[in-house]
Amino acid sequence: MKASVFIAMSLDGFIARPNGELDWLDAANAKVSKDEDFGYHAFIKTVDVLVMGRKTYEYVLTCDEWPYKDVPVIVLSRQPITFPANLPKTITCSSEEPPDLCNRLSQEGIQHIYVDGGITIQRFLAHGLINNLTITLIPTILGEGTPLFGSVPQDILLQCLSSYTFKSGFTQIKYTVLTEDI
Amino acid sequence: MKASVFIAMSLDGFIARPNGELDWLDAANAKVSKDEDFGYHAFIKTVDVLVMGRKTYEYVLTCDEWPYKDVPVIVLSRQPITFPANLPKTITCSSEEPPDLCNRLSQEGIQHIYVDGGITIQRFLAHGLINNLTITLIPTILGEGTPLFGSVPQDILLQCLSSYTFKSGFTQIKYTVLTEDI
Numbered sequence: 001m002k003a004s005v006f007i008a009m010s011l012d013g014f015i016a017r018p019n020g021e022l023d024w025l026d027a028a029n030a031k032v033s034k035d036e037d038f039g040y041h042a043f044i045k046t047v048d049v050l051v052m053g054r055k056t057y058e059y060v061l062t063c064d065e066w067p068y069k070d071v072p073v074i075v076l077s078r079q080p081i082t083f084p085a086n087l088p089k090t091i092t093c094s095s096e097e098p099p100d101l102c103n104r105l106s107q108e109g110i111q112h113i114y115v116d117g118g119i120t121i122q123r124f125l126a127h128g129l130i131n132n133l134t135i136t137l138i139p140t141i142l143g144e145g146t147p148l149f150g151s152v153p154q155d156i157l158l159q160c161l162s163s164y165t166f167k168s169g170f171t172q173i174k175y176t177v178l179t180e181d182i
Numbered sequence: 183m184k185a186s187v188f189i190a191m192s193l194d195g196f197i198a199r200p201n202g203e204l205d206w207l208d209a210a211n212a213k214v215s216k217d218e219d220f221g222y223h224a225f226i227k228t229v230d231v232l233v234m235g236r237k238t239y240e241y242v243l244t245c246d247e248w249p250y251k252d253v254p255v256i257v258l259s260r261q262p263i264t265f266p267a268n269l270p271k272t273i274t275c276s277s278e279e280p281p282d283l284c285n286r287l288s289q290e291g292i293q294h295i296y297v298d299g300g301i302t303i304q305r306f307l308a309h310g311l312i313n314n315l316t317i318t319l320i321p322t323i324l325g326e327g328t329p330l331f332g333s334v335p336q337d338i339l340l341q342c343l344s345s346y347t348f349k350s351g352f353t354q355i356k357y358t359v360l361t362e363d364i
Binding site: 011012013024125135137139140141142143144147148149150151152153155156157158159160162163164165169170171173175 | 193194195206209296306317319321322323324325326328329331333334335336337338339340341342344345346347351352355357
């Protein structure tokens with residue numbers, strides 16, 4: 001089973017302001033053609049299960065509509081979550097640790113999970129459970145916020161597969177994690 | 183007068199480990215052809231004055247030889263520094279604040295300064311005194327260390343000029359600072 005991250009971060013490594021606000025990202029996106037999705041739709045088509053943290057779930061709930069349609073979503077949460085009735089029935093929650101969750105999903109035949117949310121990504125990375133990272137660097141320095149990366153048990157070495165700067169100035173870099181170094 | 187940053191950072195935004203060690207950068211560089219300098223020599227030829235912090239100066243002193251030859255260097259330090267006799271006479275120190283230093287150098291006819299060292303870069307950025315950033319992203323996640331960027335009075339918006347991934351997997355991104363947004 002493969003686990004991927006697909007996320008935008010500021011040049012100084014933040015995915016949100018300290019209070020979780022994404023206004024800076026919305027402002028950057030406002031200058032982008034609506035046809036440009038930075039490869040997101042092609043990516044999400046390859047995803048069997050989206051695993052996100054509770055904070056990300058709560059943020060997504062504030063959006064106008066649930067953006068993941070019928071993609072199965074697992075929300076990691078220590079406490080059970082009661083999902084609103086208007087959400088797809090493909091959403092579940094789990095308190096499993098990342099290795100246990102990956103083992104279970106792999107045994108269920110899942111081939112590709114998309115891991116989202118700062119703390120969740122950090123937990124999976126720290127366990128050596130991420131295979132691919134697609135990072136879209138937004139040309140903004142925020143100075144403070146929620147960092148994408150956190151502490152790791154040891155250096156994580158990556159292989160850069162490609163980089164591309166869009167007209168918007170967003171630079172997307174694709175990495176694989178060199179698991180032999182973990 | 184133009185002020186540039188030309189620096190390598192880990193994907194998670196660090197320029198050194200917590201103790202200042204660059205072993206991770208040396209390890210990454212060890213895999214690189216010796217002919218590949220990532221544009222550094224072309225860049226340094228355009229520099230009139232290199233401005234660095236005291237910590238960077240002290241680190242450079244530990245290297246086998248002074249790498250900047252006759253490029254004039256100003257070391258920012260609150261305390262006067264006695265420079266070793268074997269260093270070029272083009273090294274001076276200054277306790278000026280970044281805006282005062284930039285005003286003085288500009289009046290002296292200096293056209294291009296290279297600003298180096300984490301804290302020094304952060305001070306110049308916070309004052310809106312940096313025009314260009316060339317960031318070479320090393321495909322390594324360190325988890326902790328000395329961050330390139332620090333807090334800023336408000337968002338700094340950048341324009342991406344180019345990106346390029348070298349065979350080594352280092353991705354170099356060139357930005358200009360959109361000063362009208364500061």
